[in-house]
Amino acid sequence: MRYGMAIDIEACEGCHACSIACKSNNNLPTGVFYHVVTTDGGEYMDTARGTYPDNLYRRYVPMGCQHCVNPSCVEVCPTGASYKREDGIVAIDQDECIGCGTCISACPYDVRTLLETEPAYVVDFPLGDWDAPAHKAHTVEKCTFCANRLERGEVPACMELCPGRARYWGDLDDPNSEISKVIASRQHEQLKPEAGTDPSVYYLK
Ligand code: SF4
Ligand code: SF4
Ligand code: SF4
Numbered sequence: 074m075r076y077g078m079a080i081d082i083e084a085c086e087g088c089h090a091c092s093i094a095c096k097s098n099n100n101l102p103t104g105v106f107y108h109v110v111t112t113d114g115g116e117y118m119d120t121a122r123g124t125y126p127d128n129l130y131r132r133y134v135p136m137g138c139q140h141c142v143n144p145s146c147v148e149v150c151p152t153g154a155s156y157k158r159e160d161g162i163v164a165i166d167q168d169e170c171i172g173c174g175t176c177i178s179a180c181p182y183d184v185r186t187l188l189e190t191e192p193a194y195v196v197d198f199p200l201g202d203w204d205a206p207a208h209k210a211h212t213v214e215k216c217t218f219c220a221n222r223l224e225r226g227e228v229p230a231c232m233e234l235c236p237g238r239a240r241y242w243g244d245l246d247d248p249n250s251e252i253s254k255v256i257a258s259r260q261h262e263q264l265k266p267e268a269g270t271d272p273s274v275y276y277l278k
Contacts (some may be wrong), residue, residue: 075142075161076218077245077273078229079252079261080135084131085110086238087133091231091240095137096218098201098230102192102208107184107232108137109218135239137231138163138184139264139272146176146185155213161245161273162218172211181268186217202230216220245273 087110095101095108099216112131114120121129144163147155153171155176177185192208199205204221208214219229227233232240243250248257252275260278 074159074247075273076140076219076223077161077243077252077275079234079241079259079275079277081237081239081241081259082132084136084237085133085135085277086237086239087112087131087237090184090234090236091095091135094234095232098205098219098222099217100194100199100201100205100208101214101224102188102194105186105188105208105214107186107191107214108135110135134264134276137182137230137274138218139182139214139270140218141270141272145179145181145268145269145270148245149175149179151175158220160222164217164220165215167207167209169213170209170212172213174213176213180242181193181265182272185213187211187213189234241277 078120080190089110092108096106098155111118111227112120113134121131123129140161144157147157151171152171154166157163157198172187174187188208189209191210202221203262206217222229228242232242239257245253247253256275262276263275
């Protein structure tokens with residue numbers, strides 16, 4: 074069993090619904106995002122590709138933890154707080170994390186955040202799933218692949234709320250899963266293959 078996700082960058086509308094679903098379902102504190110949608114055109118979040126004025130377009134790249142097969146974050150974590158589960162999910166044990174940030178530097182995808190202060194929220198009641206992960210000051214956080222929802226037989230929140238139906242989910246080890254079939258039938262890429270991390274998130278072209 075290896076959970077994975079495929080994201081169709083042709084179908085992605087850049088609406089950020091996935092990022093907002095993730096933010097609210099996981100009751101993420103102010104300043105913490107597990108997922109962002111950027112473009113690959115340049116320096117800023119929404120920079121277009123191409124040449125001005127007639128050949129500009131945006132290619133959206135939704136980004137969260139890639140749940141790598143060879144996770145560099147796990148390799149460098151001095152306490153074992155970052156670890157890989159048998160189902161392929163790369164997780165963080167908040168009680169073991171000392172907030173040293175070594176994993177943040179080691180991750181080629183810049184998807185980890187250090188919660189530097191006590192978590193603060195814009196409303197005074199928890200948002201999202203009743204079993205959303207706890208948030209703890211001076212620890213590192215990232216996408217969990219919605220492990221709490223998976224335990225209930227549900228799919229990740231970003232999957233469920235994608236209006237472009239740009240996401241596919243399932244077991245990469247099962248050739249009959251939806252994700253395996255779509256990867257077999259479509260051109261795809263993994264981000265930064267040169268890093269040698271072998272992500273479990275695939276981008277369909
Ligand atoms: Fe670790 Fe980064 Fe890979 Fe996620 S994307 S498993 S944080 S190396
Ligand atoms: Fe490990 Fe936490 Fe240090 Fe990251 S910040 S390397 S998870 S102890
Ligand atoms: Fe957020 Fe869950 Fe999607 Fe990860 S899988 S980006 S935690 S909604």
